[in-house]
Amino acid sequence: MSSGRDETMRYRAHFAVWNEIVRAREPAWMQAQREAAFARFEALGFPTTRQEEWRFTNIAPLLRASFHLATTPAPLPEDDWLTPYRAWGAHHLVFANGHFVGEVPANGHPPRFFARGIRALLQEAPHLVEPYLRRPVEELPHAFIALNAAFLTDGAFVRIPRGAVVREPIHVLFLALGQQEPLIVHPRNVIVAEENSQATIIESYVSLDDSHHFTNAVTELIVEENAVVQHYKVQREGRAAFHMAAVRIAQARMANVFDFSLALGAALARTEITAILEGEGADCTLNGFYWARDQQLVDHHTVIEHVAPHGTSREFYKGILDDAARGVFDGTIIVRPGAQKTDARQVNKNLLLSTEALVNTNPRLQILADDVKCSHGATIGHLDEEALFYCRSRGLDAEMARELLTYAFASDILQEIAFEPLRRRVREWVLMEWPDGERLTEML
Amino acid sequence: MNGAALLEIRNLRVRVEGQEILKGITLTVRAGEVHSIMGPNGSGKSTLAQVLAGREVYEIVEGEVLYDGEDVLRMSPEERARRGIFLAFQYPVEIPGVSNLYFLKAAVNAVRKSRGLPELDAMEFLALARERAKLVELDESLLQRAVNDGFSGGEKKRNEIFQMALLEPRLAILDETDSGLDIDALRIVAQGINALRHPDRAIILITHYQRLLNYVTPDVVHVLYDGRIVKSGGKELALELEEKGYGWIAEGVIGSVRT
Numbered sequence: 143m144s145s146g147r148d149e150t151m152r153y154r155a156h157f158a159v160w161n162e163i164v165r166a167r168e169p170a171w172m173q174a175q176r177e178a179a180f181a182r183f184e185a186l187g188f189p190t191t192r193q194e195e196w197r198f199t200n201i202a203p204l205l206r207a208s209f210h211l212a213t214t215p216a217p218l219p220e221d222d223w224l225t226p227y228r229a230w231g232a233h234h235l236v237f238a239n240g241h242f243v244g245e246v247p248a249n250g251h252p253p254r255f256f257a258r259g260i261r262a263l264l265q266e267a268p269h270l271v272e273p274y275l276r277r278p279v280e281e282l283p284h285a286f287i288a289l290n291a292a293f294l295t296d297g298a299f300v301r302i303p304r305g306a307v308v309r310e311p312i313h314v315l316f317l318a319l320g321q322q323e324p325l326i327v328h329p330r331n332v333i334v335a336e337e338n339s340q341a342t343i344i345e346s347y348v349s350l351d352d353s354h355h356f357t358n359a360v361t362e363l364i365v366e367e368n369a370v371v372q373h374y375k376v377q378r379e380g381r382a383a384f385h386m387a388a389v390r391i392a393q394a395r396m397a398n399v400f401d402f403s404l405a406l407g408a409a410l411a412r413t414e415i416t417a418i419l420e421g422e423g424a425d426c427t428l429n430g431f432y433w434a435r436d437q438q439l440v441d442h443h444t445v446i447e448h449v450a451p452h453g454t455s456r457e458f459y460k461g462i463l464d465d466a467a468r469g470v471f472d473g474t475i476i477v478r479p480g481a482q483k484t485d486a487r488q489v490n491k492n493l494l495l496s497t498e499a500l501v502n503t504n505p506r507l508q509i510l511a512d513d514v515k516c517s518h519g520a521t522i523g524h525l526d527e528e529a530l531f532y533c534r535s536r537g538l539d540a541e542m543a544r545e546l547l548t549y550a551f552a553s554d555i556l557q558e559i560a561f562e563p564l565r566r567r568v569r570e571w572v573l574m575e576w577p578d579g580e581r582l583t584e585m586l
Numbered sequence: 587m588n589g590a591a592l593l594e595i596r597n598l599r600v601r602v603e604g605q606e607i608l609k610g611i612t613l614t615v616r617a618g619e620v621h622s623i624m625g626p627n628g629s630g631k632s633t634l635a636q637v638l639a640g641r642e643v644y645e646i647v648e649g650e651v652l653y654d655g656e657d658v659l660r661m662s663p664e665e666r667a668r669r670g671i672f673l674a675f676q677y678p679v680e681i682p683g684v685s686n687l688y689f690l691k692a693a694v695n696a697v698r699k700s701r702g703l704p705e706l707d708a709m710e711f712l713a714l715a716r717e718r719a720k721l722v723e724l725d726e727s728l729l730q731r732a733v734n735d736g737f738s739g740g741e742k743k744r745n746e747i748f749q750m751a752l753l754e755p756r757l758a759i760l761d762e763t764d765s766g767l768d769i770d771a772l773r774i775v776a777q778g779i780n781a782l783r784h785p786d787r788a789i790i791l792i793t794h795y796q797r798l799l800n801y802v803t804p805d806v807v808h809v810l811y812d813g814r815i816v817k818s819g820g821k822e823l824a825l826e827l828e829e830k831g832y833g834w835i836a837e838g839v840i841g842s843v844r845t
Contacts, residue, residue, distance in 0.1 A: 526679070527643070528679060529679040529681065531636075531639075531640075531641050531642070531663060532675060532678070532679040532681075533681075534640070534662065534663035534664045534667070535639045535640065535663045535664075535666075535667055535672075535673050535675075536667055536689070536690075536693035536696075536749065536753070537664050537667040537668050537692075537693045537694075537696035537697045537700075537753070538664060538692060538693060538696055539662075539664050539696075540662070540664070542692075546681065546684060546689075547681065549683060549684070550681045550682050550683045550684055550732075552683075553682050553683020553684070553732075554682060554683065556683075557683070581692070584688065584692075586683070586684065586685070586688065
């Protein structure tokens, strides 16, 4: 097979169709940007395993599939797909196959933030989003980001005004629904937390059926001075789905970001998170949990870049790989020459439940300043035979003992989910996949 | 002597990683008895304890172990537990994220279920746990904590005896439950063991030191040396060992081989 260059050809036809749809309704700068992005995508071509960044993530299965562009939202099913999220007390922004379909406000007071679909804004008030869509991210030499920029369909634009403290989480929910043809969607989210504001954002990707689809998402988090943001990315797409996501975080002076990436679904899922601590004293936490089974491949690539002094970053990722699943964790910490007094820590721990499961973990430090504290550690292990024996010697059967200890491995990282209703839900999602999940739930 | 033989070990030979650790153990323990197995490091004490509880890393070369007349070596660890064999671990395992109380409730109910008893609900179990915790003066806060997670050495050992009190085994094997304890903790552990002595229950105390036997009086003391029981006797044997050390036994064994 070629480098993937031939596969880019398929997208040319999509682009023509898409251009036809959006051209008349969007400002000229957006058009120009789409054209430039598509040209960049064509020039780059799809990545291959010969590229260092993609060494362990072979996207050939994704290139073999033929996707159709989701040009319209799908009708939502009758049943209550919002049920799992009701207890969150959140403000929901709902997207079906990448298109905004509605909003479910949290109970009580009117929201203290501004939230709209990006597509609508591009048509009705493009000046509101222009500063955020004409950013350096658009220029990155990254095929999937370029593709997203060219096809940018819709997504959430959320602005937390100066000084606003938003208590209810803002839930951006992307539902995938099967159509006759496998679909590709290109969501783009922009979250702006202005000076001294505070908010919790939950970005969910969920399949409502087991159809083939491809999500290619980009989310930008712009966190201004002294703002505090919790951002959760919850990926629970179907086992036939492909999921590519880039999260770009920019932190100003004293900005505080807590990010948690949960990856449970999809056949092939990759999340790239880049946090740039541009302002002095910024604080960034990147945490995550992945759990892959069967033939799943789950990849996290993270970059934390300390540009200014006195920044703190904490990164803690844990993963469980079962059956023939593959995991990839690649974590880079860059400390720029000016970023003295940086304090950075990174830990990645993996549990392999089968002899066929595999994980590639790769911590990288690039330290260009001399007065810094940086550490990293990675482990790959199996369930402890003695601990299994301990549980069994107390009367628990072998399967139950295995599940209990697997849960015990995950418990500390799940405990990091600060938003309690989500933590409870995630625990359920993890447990209910197991044969003894119900019994286990009683024990926790 | 007391009742019928609860445990009969006949010429048990066990190997691990190609090396023979137990070289022919024969031992009979009756219900109601307390046996103490003493011996220096590396004599095979912990191996014997783990083999009886069903640890799978050991290879049985020869011999048999009958529990209540049944071949125990064929049973899984959980089956042995459900039939009333209990091992207090020398190094109890930490299980983060799983509360001690719920872990033990699952254990107790697994045992009860296999005995045809109704399972205890949360309230019933809590009442039972509170009562049994008093036996070893286990602080109630430790019930809510994750299993052994962040427990001190003494708390872990007391937690093992607490588990024994909850599971009410017929055969309890205590593997160096006394090691590393200060005198107060040792007394509490001993008090728990004494409270659990029962005509239907046999207890095997595996220990390196004689100290525990000041508080728990065994019916029989065995000396395990180099994979064999080289001497058995009453509680006075323990005192003799304390006085003369294991060197005395070693000389005796070597001497007997020579003659």
